[in-house]
Amino acid sequence: MFWFSDDLEREELESLARAAGYAGLDILTLALTPGELQVKVLSPLTLPLGEGSEPYHTILLVYGFPGRAGSEGGWSAPALPGLPPSAAHLFDLLAGNLSSQGSLFVAGPPSHLPHFGLELEKRGFTFKYWYAVEWQMETSPAVGGLPTVHLGVLHYVRRLARVTIAKVRIPHQYCRFCGEPLADWGGKKASRNPAGRVISDVWLQLDAWQDRHDWRREVLRRLLSLAAPASSSCPPRALLARLIMPVSAAAAPASRNGGLPERPGTGEVPRDTILLGDILEVIRQLPAESVDLAFADPPYNLDKRYNQYEDDRHDEEYLAWCNQWLQEYVRLLKPGGSLFVLNLPKWAVHHAVFLDGLPEMRRLNWIAWDALSEPRGRVMPAHYALLFYSKGPLPRHFHPGRAQVLPRGYCFRGKCVKERAGKVPAAELNDIWSDVHRIKHRRDRDEHPCQLPLRLMERIISIASDEGDLVFDGFMGTGSTALAARRLGRHYLGIEIDPAYIAIARAKLEQEALQLGLFRGDTLCQACQ
Template sequence: MNIQYLKNQDYLPALKSISNQSVDSILLVGSYILKVRKNTFKEALDQCIRVLKDTGFLLIQGTPKSLPSRIEPLMKSLYFKYWIAIESNILENKQGLPSAHATVVIFSKSKDSFKINKVRFQHRYCNFCNRTLKDWGGKSHLMNPAGYAISDVWRDLPKQDNYTRLSQTVLEVLLRLIDNKDGKCLVFPLEGIEFGNNISLTDNHLSPRLSFLKSSVQAIHNANKIDEDLLDVVHCGDAIEILSKYPDNSVDLAFADPPYNLDKSYNLYNDEKEDERYIEWCNSWLKEYIRVLKPSGSLYIVNLPKWGIHHASFLNKHLHFQNWIAWDAISEPRGKIMPAHYALLFYTKHPTNFTLNYQNVSPIDSPVFCLRSSCIRQRKKQGVDPKVPLTDIWWDIHRIKHKKDRDMHPCQLPDKLLERIILLSSNEGDVVLDALCGVGTTPVAALKLGRRYVAIDIDRRYVKITEKKIEQLRSQGFITRRSKKKSLSDITKKELQLELKDLAKSLGRLPNQKDVEEMSKYGLQVFKENFITWGKALKAAKLEVRE
């Protein structure tokens, strides 16, 4: 690939001299431009769009605080692909969580054509049990021995400054992703690249201990009280209509997990709204969240990074940014970039005077150990328990993997996630709001931790599930989940995938359905009943005949 580095004083004239649609990829170090030549940022983006080929893509480095409002307009001209969260050296913020989150956002000029290379990081292993740090939840047979395909959360690189500049280490990975033998790539400004740091990719960089003062929120006299009959309730209905019953400045902590505007099996939501309608809908109830939030209150919203950019751009006009928390919710090993990043935005109504009980949630277990419960028990029993500070990259809480832990909801959040948020940003007796509460993870966590709750959902079925869980928690102190019915077949998907892997090994190629009929000890119908597509059945077999 032909890479051309443009200096700070040269990049605008150089861009203007380049023909339309003649460049394959552009990497722009946004933080450096915003610091040195802020007034040229928009013009540089416009020129990038002009010179990019229809199949080209644009990569923009920056920080979660500075980028969203500036790149949101790009979504009218380009297609968002990834917000890559890069764990970097820790910045001790005066407010909010300490930050380790720098970012590179990737846009494509074409909706359909997005050809990047598969890049793998070596598997890392637990310092105690020697198993992989990533727990694939029973899908380890799908792991590629050459390493794991990188996700959109990069935690295994040396911890360097990727906030004000772009480290050479990150640059090299990005160039491997976009490498095109006959392509043309522009990187600018050259002064924004930190060359010459000889840091090994295998080095372990443990974060230093950080000490923080306990939160001390002063009494704010213009906060309002909520009537008792509107507290500790689960409403069924439209969020905006029900929130109108609540006074201004009355909620301590507001949380939202809106439908992701994907083709998920939500019960009553029309979750195929066009992008603009979806954002307008989100902004409508966010306005109500802002209204009812106390002057000392905090707001958290979790969504996919694409929507996180829109949320941040809107909230930046009304509240004070504290953190874009990159929740590294591990996904199964697939694709060229695994989608593991959920954006958890943290905003407050006052810039400094808000609840932050950092000592309640930090430190956490060191990332050199895995999160398997058996390993945790054994190493802590032996006194092996080093800690690191919690930052704005949360890797130690996974999505719900097993059906036995899940209610009937397509995107249920783990209890630990809400418990951490509530412990961090509220005190006992405070009011916690979730106006899109689904199956009640937020009000249940609030009740467990001695908070008052206000929960709303439009789906009566979800409301009934939430009310039943709260009733169980109040009466017996824990929640009993109904056991899920097993499949008619006792054969697991893993056994079927490994069977196809063995067939691939003996055939020297991927088996087809005729091969299964002739050679497999299982009937073809069993495979059809267990897998939506033949490609999913062949996942393990593809590792056997990989390139």
């Protein structure tokens, strides 16, 4: 049930903690029931457990569900993600026992992690990372979704606290075919740190962990090391809290429209068109239940340089804006339609909780797109969250077998890819996508700060739609979604606020049409021409 601590003995846990600089490790078992939080002490607590005492430098909360192996992570999970009312006492207990400079980790299946994260933010915590950890075990694919091999670990710290994240290195990994390093960011081999490379926020298993025991020990070692205390004559302790979640736990869904006014829209839906204008102003004019597949890659609120958009809103303003266009996306989708939303995990936590509260929407997967653009930071940022929802219990179109998936442990060098063609079998598509890279070279980029690779859009469109379907993108940018849709025989409909980006998209579509001799008279709204 507790996916990385069940088979680790008490002495081994203590040894891991001491090796990372802690005085030791205490263990609790917690159980959430609809009415109360039950606490069982597995080992004597060295420090008092009580709200306000702040005795622990690091707390690891590991949660699971009682039951036999199911569709997510090897246990039965509730049909609806959410937390019972007794969870409030749990979060108060955790917050009251963490030091001001400490780290709080929450580990478990992706279905419930966003709800844990939101509760922590209500109590003054700040998001740091969502570590996507590959977990190799026999699982049944989620009905209508991808197999879940990704278990998540949230990393939160207190708001405004100056917390130092330690650098954790892992051994360099090499291509199973050609023997060259998997992480190829340029530079000379001799300049690579002999101690290994700095970890990212996507942890792939590969050959490093030979069995489940090794895997669990390594995950705990990394977490304890990331939050390790500075050298001190009086080292602090860590707490491992193992939480049993009730299978019946589910948050009450929000109102059908999330408190937003209904905007039905009128008229015929345009096809093969990019509409110029603000996302909210334009999308509200489109007819309801008119698109088969919807994709959103909004600005990430990182103060990027856009021509027509200010990318530096206050957090509350940004999230309120996102909720408005998310509600409109849901309105546009046909019953059985699929929705994909791409954003940083920090924001995707909020998107998931909002969409989980809409009764017509069902979350099928939190897909971790492993898309490191450059090696930087104490934890290299590689995890982009791709939320996969259906409008209704099952998506009308879902064909994961159409995806061409490069297997783990092999590099992307052109020579190696060519030489191993036909010798290495393709892999099954699951909820970690590590074989689609971001566009890294300026020569391959348009004049857009966050251009997506065409291969990513082709994968999404191919697995979640059929020929002739209508694909919608409300943040069309320079046209990757439109180009992928056309190549795959789908219609597209986009919205874009910047006429310069629309001109680039138009030129790419026309060039593609001329090369293939397939120009079909695609149009732009009158204001775009």
